[in-house]
Structures are given as structure tokens and as C-alpha cells.
Amino acid sequence: MKQHDVSVPVCDKCSAETGSIFRHLTAEEGDMINFKKEFRQFRRGDVLYREGSRISGFYCIHSGIIKVFKTGFDGKEQIIRFAKPGDIIAYRSVLSNEVACTSAKVIEDCNVCFIPSDILISFVRSNPVFAHELLKLACHELGEANSFITDIAQKTVRERLAEILLVLINDFGLDDQNYLKISLTREELANIIGTATESVIRLLSEFKADKLVELTGRRIRIMDARGLEKISNVFD
Amino acid sequence: MKQHDVSVPVCDKCSAETGSIFRHLTAEEGDMINFKKEFRQFRRGDVLYREGSRISGFYCIHSGIIKVFKTGFDGKEQIIRFAKPGDIIAYRSVLSNEVACTSAKVIEDCNVCFIPSDILISFVRSNPVFAHELLKLACHELGEANSFITDIAQKTVRERLAEILLVLINDFGLDDQNYLKISLTREELANIIGTATESVIRLLSEFKADKLVELTGRRIRIMDARGLEKISNVFD
DNA sequence: CGGTACGTTGAGTCATATCAACCATAGTGG
């Protein structure tokens, strides 16, 4: 069944709401995107693109959540990041003109805009402020990737699990009962921090025993964020 | 004692030799760098900048090798990458206008040029081709960081050690006797792949027993690169 | 009602970290 309740978002309105990178475009450039883009809707589990494929454009998330991941040697997923409203994905491949180095799959039903590659390239050439903002974005992600490398290489699974809970709190927030707003399977949690599903389950029940969290099925309720901070050693 | 045998490199000549990003600058822009930059020399062990410090410019490597690393929770180094002639470092912090997220230390004596921040920013604004090339560079590094995350999260220490030897062969090459040109301590090797020094030592002697490498003090002679490829599972 | 995906728990194993001792080398200063 088609969804009829959502109209195609207008870029300047959307970027004002979501804070996307397109807020740095001129009015004409914004119109140009509105004219050229395609609006698409996806459901949980849908794949937007796969590692290794050549990409003809990139996506700007209007609503929903997408996981960006690499597939390792034995087929195991490594989640690299999550994209949420205002984020863009696949821009890396477009700008470096390489095939996709990651896959993207929907975690929560999404509305996204697909924007052809050439339009991004042309804005980089024509709008230096936009180019600089994109550079900032890429450089910022690079810094985060470096931190993540250090964490995975040096911290224990226990520390990493506590840390990722804090990151998820920070990125997606808690509802009025302190439940994490983003809902992930245990396997997905494992695939972020690079461990086995069973390890996540065991550590989560330890956290529960230590009154740091409560668990209701897939939902995680945060009871003691400070306690998690202590475990995670976030402040080195 | 000062070294007098090296004259300050001229940028257009240097970038032609080393293939640095500055080959995309106009003649005037190149002159401007030549005028504004500072030439500096460093010895093994010298620190160019430290994590957390605010940076007033970036470095372009003319000769030598530098390791870029983060310091983890317990003071352990995590090597993020190596910079060699033609590479630039610290550009990330300059462009994103954040404090340095890594430290940089000399592995092999270096001649480098220090270039003030504002000049990089102004080129990004004035030269769209240069901005695009910088974006490509950052995006490419981001892709490599993502692969590295997946490797560290999913591969065994053994696989990672084999893989990093292949990477070092690829990046720094072998001399006429198949010795790796870059010379690292066992601890540094450990700090790339995220393991303990003793583990590197043990695995290297296993590789030696399996006729994959020969060891002469710090020098590593590659005897069977194909064998290393098999171990590393580089082709997933 | 059976199927599929997800979650949980237990038991056993193994790779890797940790701790400790020792050796080799090179640089330093008296």
C-alpha cells in the first residue's frame, strides 16, 4: 500500500528543519535541487545501495534512520554510522568518484531525496562556501572515524558497549520514560562495536543487574548515564 | 648541529616530484605559498603537534616519514596513518576548525613546509578545483578509515599483522633485497593493528618459521607476499 | 498453526593480554 500522507519536501524548508548542509546554498541552487531531485520512500530492511556498486547520486534524509555498513570477510556487517534527518549519505563515493565503499539499509521507515551526482559536483565548483562546508563535514567524520578506530583497538567490549549507548543517547535521544529512541537488534548493537551478539546480550544483562539500564524486549531504558560514562572511559 | 645541505624546496617543483595536492594550484597561488610558508627540519622522535592543541597551520612533507596517532585511555598510542613525501597533515583540523584530534611524531628525519591556516582556507574559497581535490582527498581517507574500522573489528591479530605488512609494502616499498623500506619498532607495529607488543613479536616469528618473512633486528625482509595475502584475507 | 527472526543462557575453547624475567645495543657521563 502506498503512503499518501507525505508530500515531497521542499529543500529550503527541509534544510531549515533538519539543519542539512543545503542551508548553505543560494535560493537558485535550492530551486535547482528541488527541480532535479527525486523523492523516495523506504521501509525497514530496504537497501538503498550496496557496497561495490557505482552510484549516480546521493541521498538526503528527510525522516527515518538508515544504517551505513561494510560487509566484512565472512559476511558480517560492520556498522560505520547511522544517518538521520538532515544527514546525507553516499556523498563520499560521489565526490571521490569511487564505487560505494559501504551499503545502506533502512532501520526506521524513511523519506529521502535522491539527488543526482552532477548537481553536487557543480555546487562544489560554483559555491565555495558550500564546498568549505562539505569539507568541514568530511573532516569532522574523519575525526570521528579516527576516534572510533582507537576505541575499537584499545577498549574492551564492555567499555565500547557503554560508550555506544551514550553515543546513541546523544544522537537519537531518550523518550519521556528514558527509553532510547532508536531501536536496534542485539545483532546490530554487536555490529557497531565489533563483537558477537551473545556478548552484547550478556553485557546488557550485567548492566541491568548493575542498575544501569532496564530492558523491555528490544527497548533499552537508561537508568544511570553517569554509571555508563564511568564504565566507558569516555574521558581519556 | 644545523644541516646546511638542503635548500628550501620550491612548491611547484616539490609538488611535481611528490605529487602533492598543490599541483592543482595556479602559478600565482603557488608563489603565494612559497612566500608564506616556513621550511622546517625534524629528527626522529620530534613531535610536530599534539592532540588537543589548536593549530595555526598545516604541514606538507617534502622528505621523511611521520606517524599520525591518537593517544588512548591508558596512554597507549593508536597509529592512524603515516605521512610521506607529498602528503599533508593537520589539514583536517585546519578545515574543520577543531583542535587537533591526533598527534604527529617523526619516524624518519623530515624536511617539511609549514603553511599558515588562512592560506588553505583562502584557496578553498578561491580555487574550486583545488577545493574539489581536497574533498576527494578527505573522502578517500574516510573510505580507508572505514575499511580499517571493519578490519580491526572483525579480523584476528594474525590477519591484521599480515595485512599491515602488505600495506607497508604498498606504501613504502621494498629495497633491492626485499627489505621493507620503512623501519618500525615492534611496539609501533603493535600500535597500528591494536595489539600488544609481545603478540607482534610472537606472530612475526611464526611468520618467519613459515618462511613468509626473515627478521634482521628491526628490518623485515618479505619472502612470500602471496602467503601474507592468503593469511590476511585482503580480498573479501 | 507452522515458520522465521530474534533473544537468552550455558558450557567449553582459544586467541590474546598480562606479567615477569632476561638479553642486546647504544648512548651518556664521570
Next chain:
DNA sequence: CCACTATGGTTGATATGACTCAACGTACCG
């Protein structure tokens, strides 16, 4: 010139975090 110190390399013994395998429970869905 030698003792001294620091740094790096090596090896062995031991501990343990985390993975794997396996069984079973649970919930939702067509």
C-alpha cells in the same frame, strides 16, 4: 674506558575476555 641507564627485543608462564556452538524460549506474521 667503564659503569650506568634507557630502549627495544625476546621468551615463557599464566590468566581471562570474548567467541563459538548448541539448545531453547519467545513473539510476531501470514
